[in-house]
Amino acid sequence: MSTKRVPDLLIEQYALGELPPATARRVERSEGFEQRVAKIRRDNEATLARYPAGVYAARIRNQYEAEYRDRSRDRTPARTVGTLAMVLPAAAALLVVGFLLFGGLDVGFAPQADPQAEITRLKGVEPAIAVYRADPRGVGGVQRLSDGDNARAGDVVQLSYQAADARYGVIVSMDGRGAVTLHYPPDPGSVPQLIPGGEQTLPYAYRLDDAPRFEMFLFITSRTGFDVAAVVSELERQASRISDDPEQTPDLPQQFEIRSLTIRKEE
């Protein structure tokens, strides 16, 4: 039995089955080998139970989307994405929204009014969607919009959701021109896994474009997985009907629950 302590990585790689045979045999002869491997296996189970793969993989994807993949879009804030212009990765805070209107991206976070005083957090155990708007008067802070509230082209809004008991979901918007925009997950090929727990803010704020009459935000949830592209395609098929009458909501199979919040556009 070797007296030199084998580095942790080699024990980890043994447990993963990634060591070449000769190295594996050397590791097997090391002091405390069996206890070290058993400890790793116990900790593996505990870690995955405490920090579930589905939840944390979604967080990692979201963080990646926010930090890297869409970084180039940050430099072109006027770019239109569907009906809305994506203006900022905002994983950290709704505060950013208020700051955007007059602070710009280069200056950092401006002092804001206490957000807790201005934001009513999503409450309850039902899935929910919320829309926040940066103060259009340019005095800082954010305002939570309710169904039927008014907004204008150029207003900056931030979306958030609360999954409650839903494991999967998408957030899309439909506007008065019948355009459908997917906001979450970031692309139609993604798994629509929701992050459980409290309110989750999407990593971007958006600037409302000049589509007339209304902007309807839909939070479509399910307890089982589904094909995001198929749902978006179905919504596009129904968009002209809803564009004609925004009091209606989309008609989707029973597995889905739909929460909607419609903003009226001031002309």
Next chain:
Amino acid sequence: MAIDVEAYYRKYAPMVLRRCRFMLREEEAALDAMQDVFVELLRREHDLVHAAPSSLLYTIATHVCLNRLRSSKRRPETRDDEILLSIAGDDGPEDRTLSGHFLDRLFTREPDSTRTIAVLHYVDGFTLEETAAQVGLSVSGVRKRLRGLRARGLALKDV
């Protein structure tokens, strides 16, 4: 190589989290660092060629944690911890110049960060040969980097 994040997480996240816990000694910070490691992996998924990426993830975790330790105020708890914090705080010319590109180079197997080499050798107990294999350098290259570190006053000796 496209990455199935959930499959990678299931297989490697516990190992990465243990590494981050060992270096940072604080659960929340370790959890944040673990996520950063996977984000770095995703950022370079199209350059990824490793069939068994445990070494790569372990080295990225070491690098990510060293960067966090540099701005940390924590006090050493053990001798290894003292060495780790000493290495993290070293700001030699190679790291000043190269650290920003370290992860890019890691993926193309170019020369490694001296601080990461030092942690593998002095804290983890890898021999010079094992360290060299881990980071894709020659043994003499590793020795040269570590000599530079000692020359800057870090009280380290070969293990």
